[in-house]
Amino acid sequence: xPELSTAADDQFYRxxxxxxxxxxxxxxxxxxPDISHEEDNPLCGDVVGMDFRVKDGVIEDIRFHGRxxxxxxxxxxxxxxxxxxxxxxxxxxxxxxxxxxELGIEISPARIKCALLSxxxxxxxxxxxxxEDGE
Amino acid sequence: MAIRTLDVAAIRKDFPxxxxxxxxxxxANTSQRPKQVTGAMMEYFxxxxxxxxxxxxxxxxxxxxxxxxAREKVRAFINAASTxxxxxxxxxxxxINLVAYSWGRKHIKSGDLIVLTILEHHSNIxxxxxxxxxxxxxxxxxxxxxKGELRQxxxxxxLRRGPKLVAFNLVSNAMGTINPAREMVAAAKKAGATVLVxxxxxxxxxxxxVRALGCDFYAFSGHKMLGPTGAGILxxxxxxxxxxxxxxxxxxxxxxxxxxxxxxxxxxxxxxAGTQAIAEVIGLGAAVDYLxxxxxxxxxxxxxxxxxxxxxxxxxxxxLTVYGPPPSRxxxxxxxxxxxxxxxxxxxxxxxxxxxxxxxxxxxMPLMTRLGLAATARASIYVYTLKSDxxxxxxxxxxxxxxxx
Numbered sequence: 001x002p003e004l005s006t007a008a009d010d011q012f013y014r015x016x017x018x019x020x021x022x023x024x025x026x027x028x029x030x031x032x033p034d035i036s037h038e039e040d041n042p043l044c045g046d047v048v049g050m051d052f053r054v055k056d057g058v059i060e061d062i063r064f065h066g067r068x069x070x071x072x073x074x075x076x077x078x079x080x081x082x083x084x085x086x087x088x089x090x091x092x093x094x095x096x097x098x099x100x101x102e103l104g105i106e107i108s109p110a111r112i113k114c115a116l117l118s119x120x121x122x123x124x125x126x127x128x129x130x131x132e133d134g135e
Numbered sequence: 136m137a138i139r140t141l142d143v144a145a146i147r148k149d150f151p152x153x154x155x156x157x158x159x160x161x162x163a164n165t166s167q168r169p170k171q172v173t174g175a176m177m178e179y180f181x182x183x184x185x186x187x188x189x190x191x192x193x194x195x196x197x198x199x200x201x202x203x204x205a206r207e208k209v210r211a212f213i214n215a216a217s218t219x220x221x222x223x224x225x226x227x228x229x230x231i232n233l234v235a236y237s238w239g240r241k242h243i244k245s246g247d248l249i250v251l252t253i254l255e256h257h258s259n260i261x262x263x264x265x266x267x268x269x270x271x272x273x274x275x276x277x278x279x280x281x282k283g284e285l286r287q288x289x290x291x292x293x294l295r296r297g298p299k300l301v302a303f304n305l306v307s308n309a310m311g312t313i314n315p316a317r318e319m320v321a322a323a324k325k326a327g328a329t330v331l332v333x334x335x336x337x338x339x340x341x342x343x344x345v346r347a348l349g350c351d352f353y354a355f356s357g358h359k360m361l362g363p364t365g366a367g368i369l370x371x372x373x374x375x376x377x378x379x380x381x382x383x384x385x386x387x388x389x390x391x392x393x394x395x396x397x398x399x400x401x402x403x404x405x406x407x408a409g410t411q412a413i414a415e416v417i418g419l420g421a422a423v424d425y426l427x428x429x430x431x432x433x434x435x436x437x438x439x440x441x442x443x444x445x446x447x448x449x450x451x452x453x454x455l456t457v458y459g460p461p462p463s464r465x466x467x468x469x470x471x472x473x474x475x476x477x478x479x480x481x482x483x484x485x486x487x488x489x490x491x492x493x494x495x496x497x498x499x500m501p502l503m504t505r506l507g508l509a510a511t512a513r514a515s516i517y518v519y520t521l522k523s524d525x526x527x528x529x530x531x532x533x534x535x536x537x538x539x540x
Contacts, residue, residue, distance in 0.1 A: 018538065044479050044495055045509015068509075069477035070539075108486075114479065 017105060020074035025081050028063045037125030038066075041113050046072040048118045050080070050125055058087050064121075069114050071107070076118035078102050083122070092126050094119065139433040146429070147519050158490045158524040163308055163336060163468050163515030165358045168422070172361055175421035176414045187413055188387060188404070202413055205420025206403070212423045213353065214344040215370050219402040222376070223416055226367035227335040228258040230354035231302075233369055233406060234331055235262035237379040238352075239300070242329070245271035248298040250328070252277040252285055253505050254307040254314070257498045259333045263302065272299070276501065283310045283459035290319065294326035301328040305337035309499035309513070310459035311442075311468030313337075320349045329375070335359060339517070340438055340466050342431040345370050357415065361518075362422035366415035369406070376402050383408035426518075434518055438467035441516045445469055445525040452532055458511060467516030470497070473532065476539050478512040484538065485531035492528065 030036075030051035038049030046068030053061040062083050064076045079099060083091055099119045100107060107115045147153050149169035159167060179201065183194040187202045206218045215221055224230040239262075243249070249263050253276045267274050275298075277290045285303075294301075301323040305316045316332060323330045331352040337343060339360035345353045352375070356367040371379075381388050381399055386409040390398040399405045426434065443462040446469065449455055454474035459465055473481060478494035485492045493513040496503045503509065514528055 042496075042500070044477070045503075046477075069479040071480070108483070111479065111483065 017070060017074045020077040021070040024073060024077040026063050029065060030061060030063045035125045037121050039117055039121045041117055046114055046117055048072060048076045048121050050121045054088055059083050059091060071111055071114040072117045075103055075115050079118045088126055139430050141429060141433050141437040141518060143521060150519055156489050158527040160514040160524060160528060161491045161493045162517035164493050166361050166517055168361055169425055171425050172418045172421045176418040179414050179417050186410060198413060201417050205416050208420045208423040209368055212427060213370060214346055217373060220370055220373050222369040222403045222406045223411060224367045224369050225365055226356035227333060227354045230367055230369035231258055232262045233382040234352050235266045237382045239266040243270045243272050243299055247272040248296055249274045250293045250298040250301045252303045253279055253502055254312060255304060256308050259302055259304060283312050285314055294322055298328045302331040304333035306466045308336045309497040309502050310470050311465035312459050313464055313466055317348055324349060336466060341435045351375055357419035357422060360422055361425055362419035363415045365412045366419040382406055385409055429518060438516050441520050442467045444522050448525055448529050470511045470513045472511050476535050478510045481512050481535045484535045488527060488531045490527050490531045
């Protein structure tokens with residue numbers, strides 16, 4: 001788990017996260033993506049989907065779409081920034097702690113699923129492509 | 136007769152948890168418990184802890200007496216005819232499952248109709264779905280109108296199709312709608328149906344008289360009415376319970392076991408298998424005493440006052456939508472949404488102000504789907520709720536709107 005200060009907690013929903021929620025990066029859809037995958041959390045109705053364009057094993061372009069709470073949507077936005085230009089094999093290695101660390105705020109156990117929904121989209125999506133390639 | 140009013144300041148002294156400074160607005164989920172309840176449980180643990188209905192020594196006798204005394208308290212509280220009609224369960228969910236299993240498997244046949252409503256909690260849907268799938272029966276759901284109230288015209292149409300079972304909640308946990316239960320039960324009985332009323336949200340908040348209600352089964356939980364978790368009640372009319380097979384087998388529900396077969400205990404113990412939640416039942420008895428002392432008319436009057444106050448305060452907030460009927464026809468439950476702010480984000484912001492608010496689908500996904508929502512925020516009210524708790528909620532809402540502006 002990332003180290004967290006009280007100051008970081010006070011910034012919860014302010015600036016960083018809210019900025020990604022209100023101005024999501026890489027938001028939208030890709031035309032004819034190589035990977036497209038969507039996951040939801042029926043408990044709170046959060047939805048995150050991602051479209052990937054992969055060339056020579058590298059995530060050349062990425063878009064996400066979805067709806068839900070600030071944590072789920074900001075987390076998805078942040079993840080797309082990290083993924084763009086990253087080799088797929090490295091993308092597969094991104095961990096829960098990586099994602100939570102990037103959010104940089106204290107996530108209560110009740111909100112962990114919101115924070116990690118986009119990672120689930122990546123994992124299921126990326127491994128799905130591997131299967132199609134017969135790897 | 137004049138209705139007593141609640142002395143909320145005095146009541147709150149019985150609930151040590153309020154010393155933490157929380158504004159607790161989630162009593163429809165689970166209530167807080169007064170010292171009288173935890174004290175009664177602690178007294179059992181510390182002075183007469185033992186098993187019931189078995190041992191011959193003094194403290195076991197005492198445990199049995201307290202366990203059965205709670206049954207009489209519950210009987211009087213809901214005005215059942217006999218303690219034989221009061222079955223202890225773990226809660227509403229288990230009570231409904233008991234009926235679905237022990238009554239449903241015997242009486243529901245292929246092609247039968249079961250009528251539920253779109254307002255139901257999952258616990259009053261899923262047991263019937265499982266039963267219907269097993270038996271080849273089918274389920275119809277009574278819809279709501281734009282005010283969040285059940286469509287009685289559609290209910291009447293469904294009754295004309297001769298349902299075998301009708302099951303509905305007296306009060307909706309997700310919207311607070313108070314259903315016209317007495318009229319609905321009468322109509323369903325006239326149509327020849329067996330009727331189960333889910334009383335999880337009504338029993339804690341208003342006077343209940345199962346005989347006046349006229350239903351066959353009535354289920355509720357102790358933990359929403361100041362009692363502990365793990366103890367709830369199934370009321371069933373005696374002749375129906377007598378004719379039903381046991382739900383679970385073993386322990387307390389047995390009279391004799393021989394290699395050739397077993398005979399079961401009399402009502403209500405036929406349905407109480409295994410070692411029971413003795414402390415919890417004693418706690419439930421203490422909760423009933425506490426509520427009876429307040430008077431359920433006074434409880435309802437207090438909740439109506441707070442609900443009206445909250446309804447008005449929240450109606451004044453821009454971008455806030457309240458779901459369901461006006462306060463006079465709703466229990467102390469206010470389900471709402473804010474434009475542009477997810478209920479979970481609101482709940483997290485409220486939590487930082489020590490305001491405890493529920494966010495989610497409230498175990499009523501069919502209703503949420505019907506409303507076109509994934510989730511709502513929900514504030515719910517009880518005997519200890521202050522107007523200042525509502526004020527704190529409104530501040531949290533304003534703060535959330537400021538942050539998300």
